[in-house]
Amino acid sequence: MIDTAISAPYVKPAGRGQNLRFYGMWVVAAISLVVLPLVFSSGGSITSFSLIGIAIVFALSYNILLGQTGLLSFGHAVYYGLGGFLAIHMMNLIVAHKWPIPLPFIPLIGGFGGLAFAVVIGWVVTKRAGTVFAMISLGIGELVGSSSLILRSVFGGESGITTDRTSLPHMFGWSFGPQIQVYYLISFWLMVSAILMYALTRTPVGRMCNAVRDNPERVEFIGYDPHVVRYLACCFAGFFAGIAGGLAAVNFEIANSAYLGAVQSGMVLFATFIGGTAQFFGPILGAILVTYLQLGLANVTTVWQLYFGIIFIGIVMFAPRGIAGLVMLHRPLIRAGTLGMMIPSYLLSLLPTLALVCGGVLAIETAARYTQSEGEGKVVHLFGMPFDSTSLTTWAIAAALIVGGFLVARITWRRVAEAWDRATTAARDRGCLA
Amino acid sequence: MLELIVISTLNGVLFGMLLFLLSSGLTVIFSMMGVLNFAHASFYMLGAFFGYQLTRWIGFWPALVLAPLLVGAVGMAVERYGLRNTHKHGHVAELLLTFGLAFAIEEIVSMIWGKSPVDYRVPAALDFPAFSLFSTNYPAYKIFMLAVSASIFVALLVVLKRTRVGLIVQAALTHPNMVSHLGHNVGRVFMLVFGVGSALAGMAGVIAGPALVTQSDMAGLLGPILFVVIVFGGLGSLPGAFIASLVIGLVQTFGVALNGSLASAFGPLDPSLGPSVLTDIWNVTIAQIAPILPYLLLVLMLIVRPMGLLGTRET
Numbered sequence: 001m002i003d004t005a006i007s008a009p010y011v012k013p014a015g016r017g018q019n020l021r022f023y024g025m026w027v028v029a030a031i032s033l034v035v036l037p038l039v040f041s042s043g044g045s046i047t048s049f050s051l052i053g054i055a056i057v058f059a060l061s062y063n064i065l066l067g068q069t070g071l072l073s074f075g076h077a078v079y080y081g082l083g084g085f086l087a088i089h090m091m092n093l094i095v096a097h098k099w100p101i102p103l104p105f106i107p108l109i110g111g112f113g114g115l116a117f118a119v120v121i122g123w124v125v126t127k128r129a130g131t132v133f134a135m136i137s138l139g140i141g142e143l144v145g146s147s148s149l150i151l152r153s154v155f156g157g158e159s160g161i162t163t164d165r166t167s168l169p170h171m172f173g174w175s176f177g178p179q180i181q182v183y184y185l186i187s188f189w190l191m192v193s194a195i196l197m198y199a200l201t202r203t204p205v206g207r208m209c210n211a212v213r214d215n216p217e218r219v220e221f222i223g224y225d226p227h228v229v230r231y232l233a234c235c236f237a238g239f240f241a242g243i244a245g246g247l248a249a250v251n252f253e254i255a256n257s258a259y260l261g262a263v264q265s266g267m268v269l270f271a272t273f274i275g276g277t278a279q280f281f282g283p284i285l286g287a288i289l290v291t292y293l294q295l296g297l298a299n300v301t302t303v304w305q306l307y308f309g310i311i312f313i314g315i316v317m318f319a320p321r322g323i324a325g326l327v328m329l330h331r332p333l334i335r336a337g338t339l340g341m342m343i344p345s346y347l348l349s350l351l352p353t354l355a356l357v358c359g360g361v362l363a364i365e366t367a368a369r370y371t372q373s374e375g376e377g378k379v380v381h382l383f384g385m386p387f388d389s390t391s392l393t394t395w396a397i398a399a400a401l402i403v404g405g406f407l408v409a410r411i412t413w414r415r416v417a418e419a420w421d422r423a424t425t426a427a428r429d430r431g432c433l434a
Numbered sequence: 435m436l437e438l439i440v441i442s443t444l445n446g447v448l449f450g451m452l453l454f455l456l457s458s459g460l461t462v463i464f465s466m467m468g469v470l471n472f473a474h475a476s477f478y479m480l481g482a483f484f485g486y487q488l489t490r491w492i493g494f495w496p497a498l499v500l501a502p503l504l505v506g507a508v509g510m511a512v513e514r515y516g517l518r519n520t521h522k523h524g525h526v527a528e529l530l531l532t533f534g535l536a537f538a539i540e541e542i543v544s545m546i547w548g549k550s551p552v553d554y555r556v557p558a559a560l561d562f563p564a565f566s567l568f569s570t571n572y573p574a575y576k577i578f579m580l581a582v583s584a585s586i587f588v589a590l591l592v593v594l595k596r597t598r599v600g601l602i603v604q605a606a607l608t609h610p611n612m613v614s615h616l617g618h619n620v621g622r623v624f625m626l627v628f629g630v631g632s633a634l635a636g637m638a639g640v641i642a643g644p645a646l647v648t649q650s651d652m653a654g655l656l657g658p659i660l661f662v663v664i665v666f667g668g669l670g671s672l673p674g675a676f677i678a679s680l681v682i683g684l685v686q687t688f689g690v691a692l693n694g695s696l697a698s699a700f701g702p703l704d705p706s707l708g709p710s711v712l713t714d715i716w717n718v719t720i721a722q723i724a725p726i727l728p729y730l731l732l733v734l735m736l737i738v739r740p741m742g743l744l745g746t747r748e749t
Contacts, residue, residue, distance in 0.1 A: 070526075072526050072529065072530070074533075124733060124736055124737060127736060127740050128740060130525070131464075131468075131470045131525065131529065131669070132665065132669065134470070134529060135470065135661045135662075135664075135665045136665070136732070136736060138658055138661055139658065139661065139662055139665070139729045139732045139733070140729070140733070142658045142726070142729050143726055143729035143730065143732075143733070146725050146726040146729070147726060150714060150718050150722060150723060150726075151714045151715075152714055153713065153714050154714075262654070262658075266533075266537065269530075269533075273530060303541060303545050305537070305541050306538060306541035306542060306545065308537070309534050309535075309537040309538030309541055310538060312530075312534040312537070313516075313531060313534040313535065313538060316520060316523075316527055316530045316531045316534055317516065317519060317520055317531065320520075320523040320527050364545075367545065367546070368545050371545060371546050371547075371548075
């Protein structure tokens with residue numbers, strides 16, 4: 001059923017150098033998490049880093065389902081949201097009863113919230129794989145999302161439930177009032193969850209998940225129940241999604257029904273798929289990009305969600321392995337040193353493709369301004385130039401850029417494909433590509 | 435009480451028939467191509483908005499014909515230039531493509547027509563009470579909706595069971611390879627079926643638009659229910675989709691109409707207990723839980739019979 005997935009990286013008997021490189025990568029990641037807020041120390045960027053950290057944990061947990069087990073879920077935010085709500089309630093209880101549980105352990109409680117729900121509901125949800133699983137997860141997501149508005153005492157209705165993270169017992173003398181301290185809390189849990197989730201892919205359970213994704217029938221023949229394996233994957237994914245929800249609860253000090261909603265589920269799907277599901281680092285890239293776009297684009301344009309949809313459709317159609325897949329495609333070329341053969345054709349196709357993109361952006365922005373121009377006038381400022389959305393010239397320019405750009409770009413794309421063939425053939429000759 | 439039962443049954447059957455206009459297309463598309471079209475409810479929304487716009491330009495009756503045709507053309511383009519190219523990446527990629535499309539269509543619609551409901555009115559020729567039942571006036575437009583959806587249902591049945599095209603479609607449902615071996619252009623059949631399915635969804639949108647609210651979130655509200663219908667009825671089963679449509683339509687309509695709660699049946703809880711989950715459940719009315727009833731039915735069905743009502747397929 002799932003043809004897009006590719007097998008997990010083959011585990012070579014690692015030599016000493018490879019071991020060093022592997023641990024080096026994790027150490028570099030940890031150091032950069034520590035150093036980042038020192039380099040970009042403005043309040044806005046630290047807030048963004050915190051959001052990105054939460055999104056990464058969430059997207060990685062989603063990839064346990066989508067990438068590792070081949071289960072496409074449209075209701076993953078349920079575990080995230082329930083973890084967040086449990087964390088919020090726990091924080092309020094701790095304050096009320098003066099329990100000696102400091103704030104840094106709250107995300108773990110959120111994780112157990114997500115896990116508990118996955119244990120209960122997961123058995124029914126994972127009965128079937130494939131399309132039916134997708135539909136059931138959507139139904140469960142809607143069910144929980146709508147129920148959250150009915151059970152007001154637990155979910156606080158529309159306004160949600162608030163808390164105050166600074167009134168919890170302090171740890172190491174940190175009050176977790178300033179955002180920078182919350183950032184380090186998030187980074188800590190990000191590092192821990194990422195290492196655990198990576199380790200999970202290397203355990204027999206993780207391998208069985210891959211097997212269930214690729215060939216459930218054969219898994220049954222060798223004596224495993226695919227349903228049980230899917231259920232385990234769902235529990236792990238629920239646990240880590242709950243941790244992300246707990247982190248969000250700590251970060252925002254509020255949990256509301258939007259945490260559980262379809263929008264949240266859609267966003268994590270976008271992030272994971274755009275980043276790429278076949279590599280472990282794919283969802284990390286995707287979460288960074290999607291969160292950054294969410295924060296950045298929303299300030300620039302009113303129709304930022306449309307760009308999101310278009311980017312997603314583009315990735316599904318032209319690069320179904322995501323950004324990480326595109327990167328990995330070039331790895332054998334880099335190793336063989338034939339990447340240089342690609343660069344001229346890439347540069348050549350860059351210009352018409354850019355024209356095509358600019359034309360599309362111009363058309364969307366003018367259309368948006370033309371139809372919803374309340375109090376903003378009819379002039380769109382784009383690329384530092386003013387465009388009148390009512391004048392015919394603007395539309396003509398957009399059309400010319402799109403059509404002309406597409407026609408020229410198609411020729412250059414063909415050249416890219418030819419160059420690609422040459423480069424891969426050369427790489428194969430040098431033994432760097434199977 | 436009798437009044438409530440009669441009116442709700444009428445409304446429920448009407449909503450069920452509308453759901454079937456959508457779920458029939460979705461089911462046929464799914465069985466033929468293996469694609470669960472996430473954007474199907476978006477085509478329904480496009481139908482409503484095209485209908486609204488065309489009604490303003492050229493009147494309701496031409497719009498009733500033109501808008502579904504336009505939506506069908508959009509659907510065919512999606513199949514030809516989107517799904518056909520994505521097919522090689524597998525069903526999940528196809529499902530994701532339609533998911534992205536649903537997202538993009540909602541954004542485009544709210545970009546063009548705004549996020550608030552548009553003023554899509556019942557045409558003047560049909561704006562009168564058809565009959566009075568007890569004390570309620572039943573609008574003629576709803577009878578018209580019922581007539582349109584029932585006649586489409588009959589037409590669909592005749593085409594599928596009595597014509598050559600229907601024969602090929604039926605054959606392609608179960609034996610797609612055999613059909614293409616026999617020399618039929620399966621690609622074109624797919625495109626046609628996708629177009630007709632979207633046109634049916636568009637038709638549902640055009641006639642439902644004036645009666646329900648025409649707004650950019652209407653696809654997001656109806657879409658999940660649609661999936662409940664086809665999973666409940668059994669994926670790939672047209673009779674199942676029909677029964678499930680009616681069941682869900684009736685359940686939802688009766689749910690909304692009933693105002694009872696546990697508190698009204700057994701008296702209010704002791705106030706000294708304070709607010710808790712119990713009081714929430716005790717005080718919630720059936721009308722309030724009506725939106726989640728379909729999902730509860732879905733979960734129940736999956737526990738009792740994972741294949742759905744009349745489903746035979748395992749995947």
